[in-house]
Amino acid sequence: GAGVSQSPSNKVTEKGKDVELRCDPISGHTALYWYRQSLGQGLEFLIYFQGNSAPDKSGLPSDRFSAERTGGSVSTLTIQRTQQEDSAVYLCASSSPRDTITYEQYFGPGTRLTVT
Amino acid sequence: AQTVTQSQPEMSVQEAETVTLSCTYDTSENNYYLFWYKQPPSRQMILVIRQEAYKQQNATENRFSVNFQKAAKSFSLKISDSQLGDTAMYFCAFFYNTDKLIFGTGTRLQVFP
Numbered sequence: 001g002a003g004v005s006q007s008p009s010n011k012v013t014e015k016g017k018d019v020e021l022r023c024d025p026i027s028g029h030t031a032l033y034w035y036r037q038s039l040g041q042g043l044e045f046l047i048y049f050q051g052n053s054a055p056d057k058s059g060l061p062s063d064r065f066s067a068e069r070t071g072g073s074v075s076t077l078t079i080q081r082t083q084q085e086d087s088a089v090y091l092c093a094s095s096s097p098r099d100t101i102t103y104e105q106y107f108g109p110g111t112r113l114t115v116t
Numbered sequence: 117a118q119t120v121t122q123s124q125p126e127m128s129v130q131e132a133e134t135v136t137l138s139c140t141y142d143t144s145e146n147n148y149y150l151f152w153y154k155q156p157p158s159r160q161m162i163l164v165i166r167q168e169a170y171k172q173q174n175a176t177e178n179r180f181s182v183n184f185q186k187a188a189k190s191f192s193l194k195i196s197d198s199q200l201g202d203t204a205m206y207f208c209a210f211f212y213n214t215d216k217l218i219f220g221t222g223t224r225l226q227v228f229p
Contacts, residue, residue, distance in 0.1 A: 033216060042120075042207060042219035043161075056215060089159060093217075103149050103211050107161035 002026065004108035006092050012114045013082055021077045021111045025094030032075050033105060034059075034067060037089040046090075049075060082115045089113070118143045120210050122220035129198045130228055136183075137193045137223045139208030148212040150184070150191045155205040155222075164206070167191065195225075203227045 005024045013019050025032050034046040045059040049069045060066070064083075069075040079086055089112050093105040119142045129135035141150070152164040167175045167184050175182050179199075183192045195202055205224050209217040 031215065035217075035219075040221075042122075042221040043209075043217070045216040045218070048215050050215070059216070091159075091161065093161070104151075104163055104166070105217060107153075110159045112159075 004094055004106055006108040006111050010112045016081055018080045021090050023075045023092030029094035030097050031095045033093045034077050035091045084115050087115045118210050118218050120208055120218050120220040122223050124223045126224045128226040133198055134196045137206050139191045141189050141210050145212045151209040152193045153207045198227045200227050
């Protein structure tokens, strides 16, 4: 079946502009995660959704970052007034409620955001 | 708070040889999960192998195996018979009931012909 998809694949924006990044999880996956991967760094957790609720937003770096999920499916990560330090690859992952033994998260290909 | 440390930023290995990537972690929890993910240049994160902390037996997946030392909080990945397609970034990750993976900073592995 189809994997996790993300759009756009690459995004170049000017400092101060708002951007929206989209994630389509695997069908039936109730859990959805956003991570950020800065150059030369590991993945940094941003936010976790269970259904449409976000029980853990602890990783969002500032109030310029927000995310929502609708219909228990698609999620959008919005960054307002982008700064150069927001440049990174943003990865989305999803997992199935049946994977409570393996806890495997399936990742999308990411969106590379460049703020100029 | 849990932390994951990968002390080898880069490693290289000859094709068909064996290489071991190191990972240590810190936690006060007893039941948790550990993962190795591979990230090729395509950016797609691919699960390589997982280990449940309550299992004493080391996990194996074909050419990939782990050496899990719970007391030492060590979780190394051994790749046998290395192939050119194994060239990638490898990330060690920790998971405990917080519904988020905690990643190390990664090891870049280059396999040479």
